[in-house]
Amino acid sequence: MHQMIENKIQPLLNYISQYVELTDTEKQLLLSKVLYRKYLKGQYVLQQGDICKYECFVLKGCTKMFHVDETGQEHILLFSIEDWWTADMGSFITQAPSDFNVMCLETTELAIFHHDSIETLYKEIPKLERFFRQVIEKAFAASQKRIVRNFSLSAKDRYIYFKTQYPLIEQRIPQYMVASYLGITKEFLSKIKKQLLLDN
Amino acid sequence: MHQMIENKIQPLLNYISQYVELTDTEKQLLLSKVLYRKYLKGQYVLQQGDICKYECFVLKGCTKMFHVDETGQEHILLFSIEDWWTADMGSFITQAPSDFNVMCLETTELAIFHHDSIETLYKEIPKLERFFRQVIEKAFAASQKRIVRNFSLSAKDRYIYFKTQYPLIEQRIPQYMVASYLGITKEFLSKIKKQLLLDN
DNA sequence: TTAAAAAGTTAATCTAGTTTAACATTATTT
């Protein structure tokens, strides 16, 4: 039973096992609640203005989470590759319209926790509450540090940090999206890269 | 028993009751683990380079959490007043040296969860794990939105947002700290305020 | 295999916000 989904979401099970150990019963319950879905490149998992119904774990592929401001400019908050999460936590917990879009940059397979079933899961598998608490703690800590980096580092240093911190991501996405993630224009990132070449 | 601390940390108990309902036994257990401490204006709750041992709930007073960069510049991440939290989550969960300072801007009373006792609390009162998960979810969502605002809004608009969102905080702290929180210089904030006066 | 679309580069001009430095005002301490 659930054999097919179990194979597909194996990376999620491995990931969870880094935090908590599930019994077979718990694992079966989890499998009955977690959804698997495959998206094509360019498809939206979430759109600005919609309510975020899912917390998504990336099994395979790559997504970007971004906000489009009043001037039409796109601001990328997050790239999510294998073993990372994507969702608008604010919209998910309040069930209010989201400020963010999540779009697939490659063919992407997700393990999805639906808002309607996550409470049941927490109640029936308290370990999962522990698991999510820890995952969110990590994400929150990373987010705080990013705010400070954005204040204290120059665009050049932020780029260097990004390169060293996420070398795998840089190879999978166009440069103009890196610029957006760093909060600068593609033209300026181009300038920075040229300068870094000259430095060496 | 615990009568004294119960009185002192009453605001924390009220706050928790917005999320979960504790039995009397659970409350007593909580009281036996939570610390109460009063700090004077100017005292540090946490210093950059130290390991963050506490998650602190502000019962009364006001703190700032900030990072000092290599050039000696101070970057304020967070002001915490009554019913809000302060801690370097990153350092707390990894028990690695912190990048942040937490300093009291007024005489401040804190309810303190020590790293050594929080695991026990989670185990003995699973509801508290639920409580903290929800608190952190909210903080994480706020942090993500702040990153986007910092990218998409001008300094002027960020200040207007701050004013409307945290009118009480603005009245309690010097203007140059607001500037630091917004990621701009005090001189430029001064300019912005003058311009806003002229606008009306 | 070629056209079209998407992504990246370059350089000139411009601007939001910084730096510096001098001065003004408000709190705090004696």
Add this chain to the structure above:
DNA sequence: AAATAATGTTAAACTAGATTAACTTTTTAA
């Protein structure tokens, strides 16, 4: 009440990064 420290203001000169626009390279699709 005076002295000192802390906070806030103003203005001129400066700079990191944006904008605009023309161009090149790479990728995708017909």
